[in-house]
Amino acid sequence: MSAKAAAAQGPWLILAPHPDDETLGCGALIAAIAASGGRAHTAFVTDGAGSHPDAPGWSRMRIAGLRRTEAAAALRLLGGAAPLHLDWPDAAPPKPGDPLFERTADRLAAWCRAREIRRIAVTWDGEPHCDHEAAAALADAVARRISVRLYHYLVWGWTVADLAERVRSRRVISIDTAKAKPQQRRAMACHRSQRGGRIVGAAENFRLPDRMLRLLDRPTTLLLEILRAS
Numbered sequence: 001m002s003a004k005a006a007a008a009q010g011p012w013l014i015l016a017p018h019p020d021d022e023t024l025g026c027g028a029l030i031a032a033i034a035a036s037g038g039r040a041h042t043a044f045v046t047d048g049a050g051s052h053p054d055a056p057g058w059s060r061m062r063i064a065g066l067r068r069t070e071a072a073a074a075l076r077l078l079g080g081a082a083p084l085h086l087d088w089p090d091a092a093p094p095k096p097g098d099p100l101f102e103r104t105a106d107r108l109a110a111w112c113r114a115r116e117i118r119r120i121a122v123t124w125d126g127e128p129h130c131d132h133e134a135a136a137a138l139a140d141a142v143a144r145r146i147s148v149r150l151y152h153y154l155v156w157g158w159t160v161a162d163l164a165e166r167v168r169s170r171r172v173i174s175i176d177t178a179k180a181k182p183q184q185r186r187a188m189a190c191h192r193s194q195r196g197g198r199i200v201g202a203a204e205n206f207r208l209p210d211r212m213l214r215l216l217d218r219p220t221t222l223l224l225e226i227l228r229a230s
Contacts, residue, residue, distance in 0.1 A: 001175045003029075007038025009149075011115055014040060014080075015122040015139050017131040018048040018090065019071035020191040024212060025153040026121055027078055027184035028177035029221040034079030035180065041115060042075060043084040043108065045135045050090030051194065055202035066193055074187035078180075084111060093134030096141060105141035113146050121223055124152040126166055132156060143228065151223035158215065170224040178219040185216050 006012075006029070014030060016022035022030065022042050033040040048067040049060035068085065075083060086104055088094065094101040112120070120143065125136035136152065143150045151173065157163060177184075192198045196207040 001173060003032035003175060003177055003180070004036040006175050007033040007036035010119055011039040011041065011117050012119045012121065013112055013115075013117045013148075014042045015045065015120055015135055016042060017045050017123055017129070017135040018051075019044050019067040020048075020074075020188075020194045020208075021123060021132075021155050022071070022080075022083075023074050023078070023184060023187045023191060024208075024215050025123065025155045026221060027074070027187050027216075028180040029121070029153075029175060030075070030080045031078040031180035031183040031187075032175070032177040032221075039081065039115075041081045041084070041117065042071075043086060043111070044071065045086050045138060046088045046090040046093065046131050047085070048090055050092075051206045052199040052202035053204055055199045055205070058199055058202070063193070063199065066198065067191075070191045070193060074190040077187045077190065078183055084108075088131075088134070091131060093131055095134075096137055101138070101141070105138060105145065108138065109142045109145035112142060112148065117146075117148055119149050119151065121151045121153050124154050124157040124167075124224060126160065127154070127156045128160065129156050140226075143226075150226040150228070152226060153221070153223055155212070155215070159211065167224055171227070173223040173225055175221045175223065176219070177221045181216065181219065188213070188216055
């Protein structure tokens with residue numbers, strides 16, 4: 001599929017578990033849609049404050065603020081709209097049925113309806129991270145409330161050993177986003193806190209591994225279409 005065709009199918013919402021997942025998984029798609037005259041919105045599920053626990057001089061509030069700033073800079077480079085922050089606690093997402101989960105689903109559905117969102121792309125529900133799974137569950141809940149098409153994109157899913165087997169029954173949509181790769185790489189550079197360039201001394205000093213950054217070299221954006229019963 002061409003980026004122009006994808007743009008014509010929108011407006012899109014890219015639902016990201018943390019600030020930086022939008023750029024890693026769909027940064028080129030956001031840029032390509034914008035360049036084609038379409039609209040791509042972004043919403044962040046968590047505040048991202050759990051990436052560097054107990055770092056000297058870095059409270060959770062300060063980390064969350066930094067990651068907001070990084071995400072805003074990345075999205076400006078990608079040409080995306082100003083994001084929505086849902087501010088769930090990093091690594092402690094509510095589950096479906098929890099009042100916070102249901103309120104958030106209602107809020108996000110209303111937000112999507114106001115912007116006439118037609119497509120939602122969210123992290124794959126098989127990703128080995130609780131926040132990524134929760135984002136997928138949230139997108140599914142929104143899709144049960146309003147009429148949208150739902151897709152999964154991969155971030156940590158690319159590291160799953162049996163990925164091909166687990167997704168072989170899914171329809172794969174390949175979108176040509178090669179021309180937007182330079183923008184995606186520049187946007188990823190904005191997320192310095194996740195690349196070991198800003199916060200030091202944490203008990204678990206998170207840094208994106210090289211195998212994840214190699215996602216920036218893929219010429220296409222792959223989406224797994226989620227088919228829902230009518």
